[in-house]
Amino acid sequence: MSRILPNTRLGYLASRNGPPVFLAPSPFLYCQTPASFSTSSPVAQRRTRRKHAPHPNRGVSALRRTGLRNPVEMDKYPLPVPVLDPEKRSKVAVDKKHGLWGFFRSDKKALNTPEETAAFGRPWVVEELRHKSWEDLHSLWWICCKERNLLATQAYERDRLKAGFGEAEILERNRAARQTQKAIKHALTERYYAFEDARRVAVADPEVDLEAEPGTQAYTPIYSDEAALEPQYPVNQRASNSSAA
């Protein structure tokens, strides 16, 4: 057929003697087109995206949770499932001596009752602190800092839980810590003023040498009436002996 039908003349004859033209097979249906001749593999063709080609990730949506178009290596392994029940989660071992326990009392409770909070002594007063060294006062200040941090943590937790009463007890204890801090500053200020006064006196005193080297004599009595008091005050005697030597 394919050899005969391309002949238009035969086709014309067939329309005259046989079936009508529109029923005849298309003359181009069976015509042999030359195959494309190429030795390169189709997979080696250049992978450039054509202008109106669909996007390679078309249809992939994180919002609609479609998943990827092609399987990936990770598909062999199941996804981890979150444990929504807090009781089924693995327990965390907390060190008993962890530093953050400093924000809680020794019973390690999140919130102490108002009775427990109200059970405390009294703030330090200035009279007691006047006799303490700077190291003692400094340690006491930091203890007050820790106590106030603890109370702030408990006050926040009490508010969050809407636990009920107990605000006044926390405030009272915080006030005691602040009064202690105030007393510490009071004692230190007094000490500083005393030092300043002593220094001012020493500057005006001709017996005192403020620029003396450490370890050398800074006080030299020059008045005779002090020499008369020597037998009564062994300290002065020692000073005069060393000055004589």
Next chain:
Amino acid sequence: MPAPKPSTLGPLQPNRFRPPRGQKRVYLPNFTLTLLRTPFAPPNYATFLTPLHLNKLDLKDYLYNLYGVQVLSVRSYVQQARVRQDKPGARLPKPRRWYRPRASKKMTIEMPATSPFLYPDAPTDFTPWDKEMQERALEAREKEQKAMGAEGSRLPKEDGKTLREQAEELLKGKKAWRPGWTDWDLGGRPKGEVGAGVGM
């Protein structure tokens, strides 16, 4: 010279912690840290409410020297407060006199994975705090404030129902009206059964 010690196998993730070299000398700090409950954070993270002037280095130094906590890294976040009308505690709060309360600063520290910390559980029994009593007190106060407010006179009255019943009884003639002072004697004491009669 002693022989060098043989090297031992260390952990896979070495301790990244380096002690802070505090150069800022603060002798008498006067602020508070608040440890916050963060149930959704990993156990080696802790969050604090800090003053606005505190920076990351300060926090690391403070926690190491005061609490012995090793801090690997710090994140900070300043939360702006909502704008409100007039200052809190103003006698007559003026509208459109805008006021923004002070912002709050939160800092999250990362501790080594080997030293996790969990905030202790909250109490379940609030009897020592008298929670129910406080709730009732707050409820009563709110009710009273509402009654004293601008819309207070339009609120339904609590004794409205009984007043209506008494009025209906009077209108139907079931009860005879008598003046209220007749229920009291001259000394101001109730005379007989007060509740039986209809009051003023």
